[in-house]
Structure formats: C-alpha cells, structure tokens
Amino acid sequence: MINQLSWKIGGQQGEGVESTDRIFSTALNRLGYYLYGYRHFSSRIKGGHTNNKIRISTAPIRAISDDLDILVAFDQESIDLNAHELRSGGVIVADAKFKPAVPEGLNVQLFAVPITAIAEELGTSLYKNMVASGASWALLGLPLEVFNKAVEEEYGRKGAIVVEKNIEAVRRGSQFVLEQAGGPLSAFQLEPADGVQKLFMIGNDAMALGALTAGCRIMSAYPITPASEIMEYLIKQLPKFGGTVVQTEDEIAAATMAIGSNYAGVRAMTASAGPGLSLMMEAIGLAGMTETPLVIVDTQRGGPSTGLPTKQEQSDLNAMVYGTHGEIPKIVIAPSSIEDCFYDMIEAFNLAEKYQCPVIVMTDLQLSLGKQSCAVLDYDRIVIDRGRLVRDVPELETHGQFKRYEFTENGISPRVLPGEKGGLHHVTGVEHDEVGRPSESAINRQRMMDKRLGKLKSLEIRKAVVADAPYEEPDVLIIGMGSTGGTIDQARIKLEQEGWKTNHLTIRQIHPFPTAQVKRYTERAKQIIVLENNATGQLADQLKLNVDCRSKLTSMTKYDGTPFLPQEVYSKSKELVLNGNLQRVPQ
Incomplete structure (x- = not known):
C-alpha cells in the first residue's frame, strides 16, 4: 500500500471538470485524507483546456507533487498536455469516444471507458463526469458508499431523480473499469487515513470566514479573479449577521466606501487583485492621511495589465509597499497556509484599528484558490482589539473640538466615532492640525508626518x-x-x-x-x-x-x-x- 497519490482530471472549461474534482476530493476528505489541490484554468467562462490536480496523503502536505499517478481525460488535449507528468506505471482513464492515444515513450496503462456513451444511456452527456469519477475511484479500491454520499450532497438540491442518475453513473463507470482492469489496482491502494476531522477549503473562503469572525459587516468590492470567491462567500454569509456586500462600479469606489464604513465605526474591507490594487492607491493614501482603518486583500495573479488573470504570480509586493504617493504608515502581511488565511484576517482588522492605518493582506493565486486540508479552527484564539477607540469623551471647553489627531508619545491618537458627544472634529485629505483643520504650517507638517510614520515603531504582529x-x-x-x-x-x-x-x-x-x-x-x-x-x-x-x-x-x-x-x-x-x-x- 502507498501513503500518497496524485490524481488529475482534465478537459474543456465548462465540461464538469470542477464539479468532478469537488466531489472526488470531498469524498476523500470524508475518509480523513490530507489533500492539496491546484487548479489550472483559462480566463474565460467556457472552452479552453482546464485541469485540477489533487495530491492525496496520509500525512499533512502543503505542496503539489512533481509527478502524477492517475490522469482522467475528457479529450485528447488533456492527455497531450498532462501525460508527461505521469510516473512510470501510471494510469490514464479516458473517454473512448475520442479514441485516446498515449504519447510515445510513456510506460502507462490506458483504460478507454465509454464515458460519454454510458452518460447518454442515462439520459444526458452531463452525467459523464460521474462516470469518469466512478471509474478512477474504483481503481483506488475505495468504498463507493462514501463517494455516493458526496454525490448526494452535491446534487441533492436538484431532486432525488438527479441524485439517483448520478449515483448510477458512478456505479457503471466503476463496474466497467473494474472489469477491464480485473479489480482495483494493487499499486494504487492507499493506506487508511487517520480518520481525524479536517477542514477542506480554499484560502479565499478561509479569509472570508476570518473577516466574518473578526466582526467585518461590510464588504465593498468589484469582482475580479482570483479574489471573487471572498465576495461570493460573504454575499451569502454577511446578511445572516446583519452585514452586507456592496458590488461597486470599480475598485476606486470599493476602497473609498470601505474607508467611509470604517470611519463610521463598522469593520469593513475590500478585496481585489493587482489591477484593482492599482486603482485603489489614492484611496489607500487617504486612509493613511486620515488615519482611518482599512483592510484590503490582494490576491496576486499574473501581470502587468490583464496579464495572466488565472495564473500564479507574486509580483505585487513592490506595489503594496511603495505604491501610494507620499509617505504613510502601512502594514503588509502575507499568510502562508489556509490556517493563516483565517487567523491573519482577524489580526488584520485588529492591526488596522490599533494603528489606524491601511493593512494589506497579500496572498497569491495558489493560496487563494488551491483547495487544501487544514486543522479545525480554534475559535478560542480569537481576540478583538478595536484600538484606542474613545467611547466617553471628556467634556471640552466651549466651542472646543476633539483632538482626533492629537500628538502622542507612540503616535497613535484617540479615535472617536461620528455622533459621539464631544467628538466633533474635522476630516480632510489635506495636511491638518490636531483637530483636523487644514494646516500648511511647516512645523505642524513635520510633527504630523513624524507622528503618523512613528506609529509602527511599536508594531506587534503574530509570527512575523x-x-x-x-x-x-x-x-x-x-x-x-x-x-x-x-x-x-x-x-x-x-x-x-x-x-x-x-x-x-x-x-x-x-x-x-x-x-x-x-x-x-x-x-x-x-x-x-x-x-x-x-x-x-x-x-x-x-x-x-x-x-x-x-x-x-x-x-x-x-x-x-x-x-x-x-x-x-x-x-x-x-x-x-x-x-x-x-x-x-x-x-
């Protein structure tokens, strides 16, 4: 028996590759295996080659594998593009409809399964993804009842008949390949998993859950790959907790709306990728000048311009650190695991309010969209820190204003929410004095710059x-x-x-x-x-x-x-x- 295995499915985008991968990996997760996934997909809704690769292990893993054990192919292109990854003795499960051919020089087993034909016998070619899944699952010798349970969860909302048809597709695919192979392949039998409960999610979902747990109640954003899943998650979840998601007309509006929401006292955020981050730069400067908390997630992708919107890259670092005009305090943190994505979002909101500045959470496409196993989250670790937020303002002299930007030893001024009695102050993007009134005094300017930039001298981040x-x-x-x-x-x-x-x-x-x-x-x-x-x-x-x-x-x-x-x-x-x-x- 083996302790790890790599499985990949490939086909045309919109052909069911994603749902096949989702059900296959969900079933494996139910058995207690550790998983690490990688998606290769095109920047279009339908068409173009796509593939999903999953590494399966009995021990924790945080990387894709160099090679491949099993390839499920819906077309010849999937074989041509991916078969070189197969190790010697690997397996290809392919649709017999396109008369699959193995490239010369590869020592692999080919199982030509009438995937489309079986699906059409059941009523529609849409069932072919479950035929293919059943075939590859059977070769591993894993229990079909676990896989069928995942099918029920995936298609249950579509009714009993659809569920039954999909389960039958799984059974027929399994039966056909087992007859062809003479039973499960001994070289691909996985050792039993530890059975310990694990979460299985993408980084974007973990960050969205972290934001929700941190008390975020407004997300303003514009859809963009690979950040959109954060928005999609919160669209479903925020209303349950009295929050909302606003799809803005562009990333400029998204950032400024988040600034306004934070100024009003609501924890708010936005999320984007490199092109959106570029549009947000002036607003990030506004947050720095007005000392307003702001949390931004940048899910890096291939650039510049539209670049490679569905591919891996880590090229926004300089933009995050240096992108804004002028000089402001700014924090940039980079999660390195699914667990980090969750806990770092909570820390980002705490840091933004403690230091009253923009905090950018920097991920990359692989971490944002790669689905991975992670330990069950520990909610006892969560601490909410709203920083120096003044609730009861001391009574001021007649016509006095609140010193929102008061010079302090550590550079962090008292913050007050609009409407708080005695909290009247001015807010502007131009240089200002302690109560926020515009000021062009050279002495004031230098003191304010020193105050703002000095705030991060006491910065404390978990696991720098x-x-x-x-x-x-x-x-x-x-x-x-x-x-x-x-x-x-x-x-x-x-x-x-x-x-x-x-x-x-x-x-x-x-x-x-x-x-x-x-x-x-x-x-x-x-x-x-x-x-x-x-x-x-x-x-x-x-x-x-x-x-x-x-x-x-x-x-x-x-x-x-x-x-x-x-x-x-x-x-x-x-x-x-x-x-x-x-x-x-x-x-």
Missing part, C-alpha cells in the same frame, strides 16, 4: 517570520513567502537525505520589514536562496535593502504562471550548494 531552522550554520537558508512554504519543505527532504544542512524561513510580515527577526537566520547561513514567483526578485530586494546579506544571496524566480515544483527547488538549491564548494554533513 516562521522558521524551521535546526542548524546553527546551515549550508543553505531557503526563504519564501505565501504559498511557497510547503514546496520548500518538500525540496528540503531530498537535500537532507543527501546530507546537506538546510534551514527554511517564511517571511509573513512584508512591511515594515522584520529586520531583526530575519537577521538572526541570515547571519548564520553560508548561502541564501530567496524563492518567489516574479521576474525581478522583489522579496530578495527587500532582504538586500533591510538585511546585510547581499554577498551570499541568490534569487530563484519563476514567472511562467505556474507554481514552483519541489523538484525545481531541490535542483536549484543543490546547484547553489555545489557551486559554493560546501561540504556535506557526515553520514
């Missing part, structure tokens, strides 16, 4: 960096952000097996940069690799700027729209270590 650093003087320190963490860990396993000493650092606080925390690890490393999905090495530049490590730093970039594979990281890391003429750890 996450380190797996067993060695005092590692041969190589691999640094990453966002979704790259699991891939790095997977690559390190091979390096460790060959005797190389490796440490791993994930940077979660992007700005202000956690120089002291990072320096503790970079100083001890002989070589440093910075891994990121962009062309110019933006995270590497942050290290060069903030940490004295330029002489031993190598930037490993990938910007073709696909995530790093563990083998790629392993090969490049090994190359660096060998070029450095470093010695292995004695075996």
